[in-house]
Amino acid sequence: MSTQAARGTRRSLEERVCVVTGAGSGIGRANALGMAARGGWVVVSDVDLDAARETVAQIAAAGGSAEAVRCDVTDGASVQALMETTVELFGGLHVLNANAGVHEADVADVTTIEQMPEETWDRICDVNLKGVFLCMKHAIPHLRAAGGGAIVNAGSTSSFVGYPMAPAYCATKGGVMQLTKVAAIELAPYGIRANCYCPGSIDTPLMAGYLDAADDRAEAEWAAAGSHLVPRLGRPEEIANLVCFLASDEASFVTGAAYLADGGSLAWRGFRERAA
Numbered sequence: 001m002s003t004q005a006a007r008g009t010r011r012s013l014e015e016r017v018c019v020v021t022g023a024g025s026g027i028g029r030a031n032a033l034g035m036a037a038r039g040g041w042v043v044v045s046d047v048d049l050d051a052a053r054e055t056v057a058q059i060a061a062a063g064g065s066a067e068a069v070r071c072d073v074t075d076g077a078s079v080q081a082l083m084e085t086t087v088e089l090f091g092g093l094h095v096l097n098a099n100a101g102v103h104e105a106d107v108a109d110v111t112t113i114e115q116m117p118e119e120t121w122d123r124i125c126d127v128n129l130k131g132v133f134l135c136m137k138h139a140i141p142h143l144r145a146a147g148g149g150a151i152v153n154a155g156s157t158s159s160f161v162g163y164p165m166a167p168a169y170c171a172t173k174g175g176v177m178q179l180t181k182v183a184a185i186e187l188a189p190y191g192i193r194a195n196c197y198c199p200g201s202i203d204t205p206l207m208a209g210y211l212d213a214a215d216d217r218a219e220a221e222w223a224a225a226g227s228h229l230v231p232r233l234g235r236p237e238e239i240a241n242l243v244c245f246l247a248s249d250e251a252s253f254v255t256g257a258a259y260l261a262d263g264g265s266l267a268w269r270g271f272r273e274r275a276a
Contacts, residue, residue, distance in 0.1 A: 012248035014039035016149075017090040019082065021073055021135060022100030024051025026204035027154070029058070030236035031097050034244045036064030040095065043086045045071040047100075073100045073131030080138045093142035094149040095247045098135040101154055102127045103169050105210065111165045121168045128172035129179070136183055140192070148191025152246045153180045155196035157262050173198075177258045184256030193255035195246045200262030201225050203233040226271040229264030 018035045022028040024046030036042045036059040044059070044066050046052040052068035059066040067089050071082040086093050104111035108120040132153050143149040156173040163170055176196055183194035201207065201224040214220035225233045242261050245251050260266060 011039035012250055013095070013244065016040045016094040016247070017043070017086060017092050017146075018095035018097065018247065019043045019045060019086050019093065019135075019139065020097040020099055021045045021071060021082075021131070022154075023055050024048045025055075026206055027199065027202060027236045027239050028097075028099040029055045030240040031099060031243045032066065033059060033062070033064075034237065034240035035095070035097075035247065036066055037062065038244055038248070040064075040247075041090045042066040043082070043089065044068045045082055045100075047072050073098075073135060074126040076134050076138070079131075079134040083138045083142055087142055092146045093139060094146050096135060096139040096143065096149070096151045097154075097243060097247065098132045098151070099154045099243075100127060100131055103206075104166055106206075111167070113167045116167065124168035125172055128169065129175045132176050132179060136179075136194075140187065143187075143192050144190045149193075150247045150251070151180070151183060151187075151192065151194040152243050153194070153196040155180070155198040155258055157198055157200050157260065157266055159196070159198050159258060160260075160266060180258070181256045188255065193246075193251070195251070195254060195257045195259065197239060197242050197246065198258055198260045198262065199234060199239050200228055200260075200265045201233050202239060203235055207233065222271075222274065225263070226274075227265040227268075228262070229267060229272070231272055232263070234261065234263055 013035050018040040020032045023032040023044040032042050032044050032055050044052045044055045049070040056066045056068045069082055069085050072078045107123055153176050155176050158170040159173040159177040180194050180196040211217050211220050239261050
């Protein structure tokens with residue numbers, strides 16, 4: 001039994017069909033696990049099919065229902081196939097969690113505006129912004145056919161503020177927030193809500209890789225989490241709790257919103273004092 005199930009997690013997504021992109025690790029995996037623990041039938045999507053299958057295995061071990069489907073969110077045909085496969089597998093679609101994302105540091109060594117290769121800019125925009133657009137575009141007909149549902153997109157604290165060495169990431173995450181608001185306006189007549197979640201620095205495998213590669217790991221972790229009023233990195237399951245709320249009818253009066261889950265990072269303009 002999963003930890004969430006053992007604690008008696010409310011089954012707020014009972015028999016809802018949920019698609020989670022980028023669900024092979026990190027926040028996406030936590031979102032998929034959280035949805036399954038709440039009774040959802042989850043399609044775990046990732047460009048890395050083996051990673052998606054591992055997430056499915058964890059869901060199955062906890063008694064949940066899930067299937068793995070490979071998808072490249074930058075490819076419209078691949079995204080369309082994902083949504084159609086979801087309907088074939090589970091009979092409909094109720095929740096889209098467009099979570100897949102990438103950062104400049106994943107694909108390039110130089111990430112300033114002046115020096116960033118054009119292909120790096122294109123890659124970040126294709127995954128982070130075009131990918132969200134394509135996921136919504138191809139999910140909407142199925143959400144409408146189901147009589148309504150929820151879209152929950154992955155924003156960031158950089159939807160609100162800029163960070164050095166991340167021009168494309170910041171631009172795309174700001175774009176996701178605005179795209180989500182437009183979706184909320186367009187889809188309200190169909191009973192489809194659209195929101196986004198905006199995490200701070202989260203303890204994911206990707207974050208661990210950044211910290212491990214740093215010359216001074218302690219300094220790097222301080223830079224990542226020092227602005228958090230909650231004095232640590234966030235945990236993926238803490239973001240999943242918010243995502244699952246936004247996906248459920250418990251958030252039935254919430255649409256067009258961008259929810260910060262940043263440990264208080266953007267509540268001020270400072271860094272905590274270092275522990276002695």
